[in-house]
Structure formats: C-alpha cells, structure tokens
Amino acid sequence: MIRKTLIPLAVLALAACATTDAPEREMGAARAMVSQARPVAAQDAPQELAEAQQKLARAEAAMQRGHYEHARILAEQAEADAKLAWTVAENVRVQRSAAEVQDGTRALREEMERKGR
Numbered sequence: 001m002i003r004k005t006l007i008p009l010a011v012l013a014l015a016a017c018a019t020t021d022a023p024e025r026e027m028g029a030a031r032a033m034v035s036q037a038r039p040v041a042a043q044d045a046p047q048e049l050a051e052a053q054q055k056l057a058r059a060e061a062a063m064q065r066g067h068y069e070h071a072r073i074l075a076e077q078a079e080a081d082a083k084l085a086w087t088v089a090e091n092v093r094v095q096r097s098a099a100e101v102q103d104g105t106r107a108l109r110e111e112m113e114r115k116g117r
Contacts (some may be wrong), residue, residue: 023072025062028054030075033082041085044092048085052078 034052041049059074 020068022063022068022074023059023075024073026079027059027073030059030078030082033079033086037082037086037089040093041082041089044087045088047084048081048088052081052085055081 026084030052034049034056037045037049037052055074055078059071059078062068062074
C-alpha cells in the first residue's frame with residue numbers, strides 16, 4: 001500500500017523538477033543588479049560585490065547544466081547580494097560625504113573664531 005502511494009509521488013516530484021522553466025527573468029534581474037552595483041561597490045563594498053558575482057557565475061553554470069531550480073535560487077541570491085553591495089557602498093559614500101561636511105563646518109567655525117578675536 002505505502003509502496004503504491006510513494007512511487008507515484010516520486011514520479012510526480014521528478015516530473016515537476018524536469019519541467020521547471022528556465023529562470024530567465026531571475027537571471028536577467030541578477031545580471032542587471034550586479035552590473036548596476038559593480039561601479040558603485042567595487043571600491044567600497046568589494047566583498048559583497050564579489051559574493052554577488054560568484055553566485056551569479058554559479059547560477060549561469062547551473063543554467064548551462066539545466067539545473068533550473070538551483071539556478072533560480074542562486075540568481076535570486078546574487079541579486080540580493082548585489083543590492084546589499086550597492087547599499088553598503090552608498091552608505092560608505094554618504095558617511096564619507098557627511099564627514100567632509102563636518103570637517104568643512106569645523107574649519108569654518110575655527111576661522112570665524114579667529115577672525116572674531
């Protein structure tokens with residue numbers, strides 16, 4: 001009885017895996033996000049960018065082998081990692097700009113104090 005139930009379920013599970021469509025949309029989104037993050041994150045978030053690029057490369061390889069579900073998962077992770085890289089890099093840029101503004105304000109204040117004496 002159990003054997004008669006498990007065999008059809010196993011066949012259905014294998015058929016579902018075999019008919020999974022290629023994750024073209026996910027791959028495209030991952031490629032686009034990695035490309036967008038690359039110039040922004042190369043200097044200020046290199047580790048995060050490298051992880052995104054590695055996952056994208058692994059997704060591409062999985063696609064070539066026809067492992068579409070694995071490729072989909074890796075592509076989604078690559079896109080998320082690229083977004084993280086972009087966000088980290090933007091955060092570093094904003095912090096750098098804020099520090100420059102603070103330095104300029106401090107220098108201006110010191111100059112005003114000298115001239116006020």
